[in-house]
Amino acid sequence: MQSSSFPLIPVRDSSATAMVRTSALFVLVALLCLPWADLSISTRDPWQELARLGWGLLTPSFDNPLTLLEALANTLAFALQGVALGAVGGFLLALGYRRAAVRRFAAFIRAIHELFWALLFIQLAGLSPAAGVLAIAIPYAGTFAKIYGELFEEVDPSARQALPVGTGALSAFFFTELPQCFAHMVTYTRYRLECGIRSSAVLGFIGLPTVGFHLETALKQGQYSEAAALFYALVLVIVTLHGWMRAKLLPLYLLAVLVWLPPVAQFNGALVWRFFSEDIVPAPLRQGWNGEGLWRWLHALWSSQIAPGLGNTLVLALLALIGTGLVTLLTFPAISHLFGRPVTRAGGHFFLVLMRSAPEYLLAFVGLLLWGPSMLPAVVALSLHNGAIIAHLVGHYSDSLQLRDDAVTGLNRYLFEVLPRIYRTFLAFTLYRFEILMRETAMLGILGIPTLGFFIDSAFTEFRFDRAMLLLLVTALLNMSVDMLARTLRRRLHLSSQPESL
Numbered sequence: 001m002q003s004s005s006f007p008l009i010p011v012r013d014s015s016a017t018a019m020v021r022t023s024a025l026f027v028l029v030a031l032l033c034l035p036w037a038d039l040s041i042s043t044r045d046p047w048q049e050l051a052r053l054g055w056g057l058l059t060p061s062f063d064n065p066l067t068l069l070e071a072l073a074n075t076l077a078f079a080l081q082g083v084a085l086g087a088v089g090g091f092l093l094a095l096g097y098r099r100a101a102v103r104r105f106a107a108f109i110r111a112i113h114e115l116f117w118a119l120l121f122i123q124l125a126g127l128s129p130a131a132g133v134l135a136i137a138i139p140y141a142g143t144f145a146k147i148y149g150e151l152f153e154e155v156d157p158s159a160r161q162a163l164p165v166g167t168g169a170l171s172a173f174f175f176t177e178l179p180q181c182f183a184h185m186v187t188y189t190r191y192r193l194e195c196g197i198r199s200s201a202v203l204g205f206i207g208l209p210t211v212g213f214h215l216e217t218a219l220k221q222g223q224y225s226e227a228a229a230l231f232y233a234l235v236l237v238i239v240t241l242h243g244w245m246r247a248k249l250l251p252l253y254l255l256a257v258l259v260w261l262p263p264v265a266q267f268n269g270a271l272v273w274r275f276f277s278e279d280i281v282p283a284p285l286r287q288g289w290n291g292e293g294l295w296r297w298l299h300a301l302w303s304s305q306i307a308p309g310l311g312n313t314l315v316l317a318l319l320a321l322i323g324t325g326l327v328t329l330l331t332f333p334a335i336s337h338l339f340g341r342p343v344t345r346a347g348g349h350f351f352l353v354l355m356r357s358a359p360e361y362l363l364a365f366v367g368l369l370l371w372g373p374s375m376l377p378a379v380v381a382l383s384l385h386n387g388a389i390i391a392h393l394v395g396h397y398s399d400s401l402q403l404r405d406d407a408v409t410g411l412n413r414y415l416f417e418v419l420p421r422i423y424r425t426f427l428a429f430t431l432y433r434f435e436i437l438m439r440e441t442a443m444l445g446i447l448g449i450p451t452l453g454f455f456i457d458s459a460f461t462e463f464r465f466d467r468a469m470l471l472l473l474v475t476a477l478l479n480m481s482v483d484m485l486a487r488t489l490r491r492r493l494h495l496s497s498q499p500e501s502l
Helices: 017-034 046-058 067-094 100-112 114-125 129-153 169-206 211-220 226-239 247-260 269-279 291-333 344-356 360-371 375-398 410-447 452-461 465-492
Strands: none
Touching: 017 067, 017 291, 017 410, 046 226, 046 360, 046 410, 067 100, 067 129, 067 169, 067 211, 067 247, 100 129, 100 465, 114 129, 114 269, 114 344, 114 360, 114 410, 114 452, 129 169, 169 291, 169 360, 211 226, 211 360, 226 375, 226 465, 247 269, 291 410, 291 452, 291 465, 344 360, 344 375, 344 465, 360 410, 375 410, 375 452, 410 452, 410 465
């Protein structure tokens, strides 16, 4: 049976053949994209720069510890406030998640990357704390709404059915559904705080006073030892999150960051009104309706920016998706108890922790310094970051497998014992990350890679806000479409929905 929407995708076939066929289709499409992928290396001596970077990683140092502590405090302040506000907004949206309009709204706001939201709010509030907090809170609210809403929909209805007739809907929710979901909500919210710290760090690359601001400066100046100290400090904060983030201490943390970095901004009413009433209105329509001028404006924008931006975004995302899968399959054995020794597993854990803690924007920025402007740094960065996240999950899942006492070892164990049994989980996680990877792909255009993000950043830089808003809309629709495709594939292949709660 074939789908009319996606005729090449197997429908309602949970067999190994269907999963292999789906995987092969993605690989084939990625290979067909190679002629349009710029994977060139334009730096004169990348190995020398790589050696300098490696030496910097081995010799971290920072001359001003107070500056480092202040940058970390700002990073945590943006993250805690943004995630907290996003969680509250997402919870409220999740209460109405059964309504299609709420689901579409949540999907739209999370489809736009935090950096793009930051670029938008900076136009309205300048480089203020409020701009950074809102840039994290809004897309995270959409993500929280999705996760919380799906958790509410999957609870056991028997508890609600046992309530007396006439019990109010709100009372029924707080006494039957919420208690069943609360532990999962706490776990996911803690994970989103880890993501929020990475997002907060990346906001520094566009001027906000987080760790990323100092990282960008150190990397551009070739001060790799200083950059390493900043990076290791960020990783340490993320890795120790489960140790210092306690529910009882959360009110104290929130109070501290509100005092340290109040989310305030000075809005100019006239400028805000002009932004919404004139600046984001397509240029041909500012003096009245002009259908012919609007058509020419749209056609010119399509041919010069939207079409090439869409093409490059899709090419880069597909290559990064395949790269993510390869990194996952190659690295998850390094942390699995079914392979290797304790020493190799410790090394594998260390590598995966570094890669998943490093924001993909930072990895791509380093890649640009090493290899020059092309898609190669972005492909490597996205593959390493997302592959490390999935490898961590798949590696721990493989530990639950039971092998016979006479099971084969080495490569045969990997190919014939373990891989067939973890492949369904691997594919579920990979497809779940596809929409996230697409958001990141578009965002990396800010570094100069000609994806949609490149043209969005250029439009903001040139104060062409009408173009920026249309390009943001295109980006959101693209990400929503990819999310829908990935969800359709998971459902038709009967893949586990477990990634939804991670």
